[in-house]
Amino acid sequence: MNSQAAPPDDPRIAAILAMLSQLRAGDWSARAAGSGHDDRLDQVIEQLNRLAEDLAAQHARWAENERRFEELLDVISSIAVLDFTKKASVGDEGSVMDAIAFGLNELGHELAMSTVSRAHVDNIIESMRDALVVVDEQGSIKTVNRAALQLFGYKKQALVAQPVALLFTDAQATRQVLKAMISQADASTLETSCRTAGGHVFPASVSASALHAVGDMQGIVCTIRDISERKEAEEALRRSIAQEETIRAQAAILAELSTPLIPISDQVVVMPLIGTLDSQRAQQVLESLLQGIAATRAEIAILDITGVPIVDTQVANALIQAAKAVKLLGAQVILTGIRPEVAQTLVGLDIDLRDVLTHSTLQSGIAAVLGSGR
Amino acid sequence: MEAEEIVIRTSTVRMESQGLVRITHHPGAVQTLDDAQAIAAVVNTLMQGQQGKLLIDMRRIKSQDREVREYYTQQGYTIGLQAVAILIGSPVSRVIGNLYIGFNKSEIPTRLFTSEAEAIAWLRELPLAGGADSNHS
CATH class of the missing domain: 3.30.750.24 (STAS domain)
Structure with a gap:
């Protein structure tokens, strides 16, 4: 190794300064060339070059992490709007970033499964022909399905949070519904009369059962069915039977007289x-x-x-x-x-x-x- | 006596002493349901219907398909299994291990460890139940 000091106008000094300047400006490709003398200056240049390589690699890692963070953010943003199609890439290193990406993908899948399940259940409830009314422990309507809105002629916002007694003409019927809730009894059914938004009263069959979640009661689920047609048919049958009885009696009298x-x-x-x-x-x-x-x-x-x-x-x-x-x-x-x-x-x-x-x-x-x- | 060892695509399964079966997932392994079923078949073969415990080393696994977790946590995949210790190390393996614990519906005691010695000590402390084999879900 040459231990003699380099002259102040050695061109390598300018090259070192230029390289430092480039590195400060973010040019990670900057390198300086030694003279081959293997003196102190050449050693400095060698170390600087290695430092530049390390900085370039570090910068590349930062850039990659930045890119992956952006990707994770994209996935999170998608999940937030219930779009579960985007997936984060999982690298080979098993790093914290990889673990976060893996966990996020699993989270998206689980949420997608529960959302699909919920959508399916919602579809079933909305497809029901019977009116479904969910009442909380205080007797207020929590939710209703489409059939309930059609049956009673209300808009959803006009029913939610209203007392369930709004739908019944008979206060006792309402109390029975609440009684089922209080006693935590299983499904009970009764025939009563209900009233629509327009004031029309109709006979209804109401079935109520307690709604439980993790052991706690959360409310009452009521299904309500308009039984007007059935009642009319029963009445027509009663009239028909009475008529037949009359005819039979008259025939008997007539037979006697004849x-x-x-x-x-x-x-x-x-x-x-x-x-x-x-x-x-x-x-x-x-x-x-x-x-x-x-x-x-x-x-x-x-x-x-x-x-x-x-x-x-x-x-x-x-x-x-x-x-x-x-x-x-x-x-x-x-x-x-x-x-x-x-x-x-x-x-x-x-x-x-x-x-x-x-x-x-x-x-x-x-x-x-x-x-x-x- | 040399422990019996079987190497399959993503893992090495080894029957050690005192009813302990060690499953070591290979570095960078990406495990599929087929792999999980192959492992279960090997474990059943090694245990031969006897009581046993599992030490699963997934410290260097890369990832695991969702079906694998569902297979291991919801189905009875091994006869006579008494306990499972899962070794985790990398961040990914930590996530996978916690998914196992969170979604595990079986009644088999399952714990996560970062120390192999502690995992083995825990497994050895648990007595093997006597009597008939138990099927678990």
Whole structure:
């Protein structure tokens, strides 16, 4: 090593000064050249060059960190507006910066998952057809779904923070809702009436259940359904049933009136038949006849068909059946009121009338029976 | 007796004494679900249904896919596991380790350590439960 001092006008001194100046100005590429003498000045130059390299590397690291901080800031800003698509780059060094980037990416993912879940749940609630009203412990409305706004005709801001009693016409119904909350009972359901913003009152089915979170009760969840249609249907059914009952009762009365059984003596009863004799009426005739004979212990039953306009096979057979049944009770049927055309019809039908006594008129029939001492 | 050791893509799994299995994640490893399942299979093979404890050295891991954490913290991935000690060192491994602790839904005791000696001491202090194997979720 040359230990001699360099002359003051040594060009290397100017080069060193120039390099220092450049470094101060931020030019990290600045370097100075030695003379190869390996004297003190050359040693200074060598150290300066190494220092410049270190400074350049440090500056590069600072610049990279700055860039990564900007990137992290971008990701944070995105997460803040619920945009979870941006990710920070994770380097290979496992440095604190890498850890922050990794953690931030994980945070974004977890938030995205919970946000998606919440959006899904919100979608479900908003898609419900039933009105959903969440009430806090004081009985104030916390939140409502779209169906509730449509049902009651309110805007959301007009309902939130209002007492839930606003929706009900019955204060007791409101108290029951709150009671469910206070007693922390599980779902209870009641039918009551609600009132819309326009004052329209409608019947509703209300179901209320306590809302819990981590063991604490946070309020009440109420679902409300307009049951007007159901009530109308129930009423229509009730009216229909009542109508049927009336008709049935009237039919019974009519049946009774259409098959009168008139006792004319202790052993003789008369049943004048008027009108068409169909199978249903024929059954009524038979029942009435048999019951009447049993009740009166009559021995003779006069069936008068003067008022029966048409005597066909069905009618004829009905009369024959009646006669046979009466005979089983130990009585006798006398058929009266057989008009000539009816007689002709009966003969034409070749009906066996051996079990039946006949008279042309009711008068003659009664006279014949009473004349025989009955 | 030489400890049995199996090397897979991102990790080295080693059966040591007293029912202790050491999993060392390789430097710069980026672990996927496939890797996690491979490790679990190796651990099950080494433990052979016996009770055991895990020492997981992730001090030099680069990163781990999310599915890996979910796999380890929510599913029963190893039969007979009694305790897990996780060695952390780098900032990234610290974050990963804390995610494990935060999202761990299993009932297996799990702790983070920066000192290997303390981790092993803790594991050895915990007795192996006697009786039948226990499945955990």
